[in-house]
Amino acid sequence: MxxxxxxxxxxxxxxxxxxxxxxxxxxxxxxxxxxxxxxxxxxxxxxxxxxxxxxxxxxxxxxxxxxxxxxxxxxxxxxxxxxxxxxxxxxxxxxxxxxxxxxxxxxxxxxxxxxxxxxxxxxxxxxxxxxxxxxxxxxLHRYEGTAPAPSTPAALARPLLPTHAEDLARLQSLLKGRSPISTSLAVTVNAAMFLINTRLDPDIRISVLEDRQAVIAWKIDEAGRFSLLDVVAAEIPPLAAILSGLKIAPAFVEVLFRPDKLGWEGAPQPLExxxxxxxxxxxxxxxxxxxxxxxxxxx
Ligand SMILES: CC(C)(COP(=O)(O)OP(=O)(O)OC[C@H]1O[C@@H](n2cnc3c(N)ncnc32)[C@H](O)[C@@H]1OP(=O)(O)O)[C@@H](O)C(=O)NCCC(=O)NCCS
CATH class of the missing domain: 3.40.630.30 (Gcn5-related N-acetyltransferase (GNAT))
Known part of the structure; x- marks a missing residue:
């Protein structure tokens, strides 16, 4: 000692x-x-x-x-x-x-x-x-459950590349005006960590839903298991709109925060x-x- x-x-x-x-x-x-x-x-x-x-x-x-x-x-x-x-x-x-x-x-x-x-x-x-x-x-707890029925999106999501100046500026502006992702536990701003985390894990996908003015951080594994990591938006879109915008229809979803703003309920699972x-x-x-x-x- x-x-x-x-x-x-x-x-x-x-x-x-x-x-x-x-x-x-x-x-x-x-x-x-x-x-x-x-x-x-x-x-x-x-x-x-x-x-x-x-x-x-x-x-x-x-x-x-x-x-x-x-x-x-x-x-x-x-x-x-x-x-x-x-x-x-x-x-x-x-x-x-x-x-x-x-x-x-x-x-x-x-x-x-x-x-x-x-x-x-x-x-x-x-x-x-x-x-x-x-x-x-x-x-800490993540949430798991069956995916919601898809909703019809106004527009499809597109990949957002933080290494491209225009995309970075768009992401930074959304990060500035974001709402906390949950009322239970969530950061309010913390742009630098979001940005560097896009670089530290190559499996993280960043997509923008322009009609919802929302950036989605997500993953999908080889078995088609979908994980929602974060949503950056002033108004959080429902999970159904996110999945439709991403044009994916997984059977199950995992959400890595409390999904109280997603219009969806899953079962909490302790993070071990x-x-x-x-x-x-x-x-x-x-x-x-x-x-x-x-x-x-x-x-
Ligand atoms: C953990 C680490 C920072 C300790 O550095 P260090 O210079 O040996 O620490 P100190 O000599 O100042 O000791 C500080 C206290 O931590 C304790 N300690 C040291 N290593 C520890 C460990 N692995 N687990 C728990 N306690 C530890 C020491 O016993 C000491 O306790 P005391 O204040 O009651 O005497 C260093 O081993 C390290 O960099 N490890 C890799 C990175 C890491 O784990 N970072 C911190 C975790 S996020």
Whole structure:
């Protein structure tokens, strides 16, 4: 157990994203530790402008340890919670066990408290790492059920390519004006995560239903199993219109958020695998109805 901080040979930097070398060093850390590349965010409108990274840098300019906070307002049980998210938490192997992660976590949480955030959320595969700071895991549920009868669409959906300037601008404008996808649990904006998530999983399809002014994030597997990941729109279209617009007629559907705005009911299924969503603050609040944050909001 690391009781004291040993930061010999390292320099602490906060709020360093405006320095291209600092940003590049974080991209490199996340590639090395998690195998994910957030570099393309620069072509997708840049990192979340509210980001506040806390990092220890070595003499070569590499990030040895980091955690980043950012504003992440979300809806919980019908109310908007003024929350922050924590992401990009990692320490390079040679620097582990020196208290560096505890140090950046405490700094980030202090910053969140000083900013007046009423809650902090994060995803992790190591829940015990955060329990000491007052985080608790929130149970997550997806929904499954038979598909609704198709409705006649005014127009068919077309694929939207965030790498194309016009499509990116359209998506960014819809993200700005979106309604939360559920009244139980949903982010309110979080454009940067939606955009980078379109790049991190090649199976995610992004389609636009122009007549509904809605962007649909979805997947379909080889067996024809349809998963709805997210809908970006000021007014959420019914699931029947989404399926008709996508011109697909699956027997079963899976919805990866509470479908209370979709005009469709499925059965909630607990999410057993994957990372856990953890919440700090708000007493013992938890979603009243089974719910989850859309995977497009995952960070
Ligand atoms: C998890 C990780 C960040 C810990 O880094 P570290 O520099 O060794 O952490 P510290 O020395 O600051 O230790 C902080 C605390 O976490 C505990 N800890 C370390 N690794 C842990 C693990 N895998 N699971 C649970 N607790 C852990 C330490 O015992 C210490 O507890 P203490 O404050 O009671 O003394 C690092 O191993 C890592 O980057 N792993 C890969 C990426 C990752 O898992 N990121 C975080 C999860 S989202």
């Amino acid at each position: 690391a009781q004291r901080l040993d930061s010999t040979g390292l320099t602490f930097r906060q709020d360093y994203f405006s320095d291209p070398a600092g940003w590049a060093a974080l991209v490199c850390l996340l590639k090395d530790i998690f195998g994910i590349d957030i570099g393309p965010l620069q072509q997708l409108g840049g990192p979340d402008p509210t980001s506040m990274p806390f990092g220890w840098f070595d003499a070569e300019g590499e990030v040895a340890a980091n955690i980043s906070a950012f504003a992440l307002p979300f809806v919980l049980n019908g109310r908007i919670v003024h929350a922050a998210g924590l992401q990009s938490g990692a320490v390079r192997p040679p620097w582990r066990g020196r208290g560096l992660y505890r140090d950046v976590t405490v700094k980030a949480l202090d910053w969140c408290d000083r900013q007046g955030f009423e809650a902090v959320i994060l995803y992790t595969d190591k829940p015990s790492l955060y329990e000491a700071y007052g985080f608790r895991a929130i149970p 695998s994957g990372t856990r969503l953890m919440l700090r603050g708000l007493g013992d609040a938890t979603p009243i109805f089974p719910a989850m944050l859309s995977p497009m909001a995952e960070f």
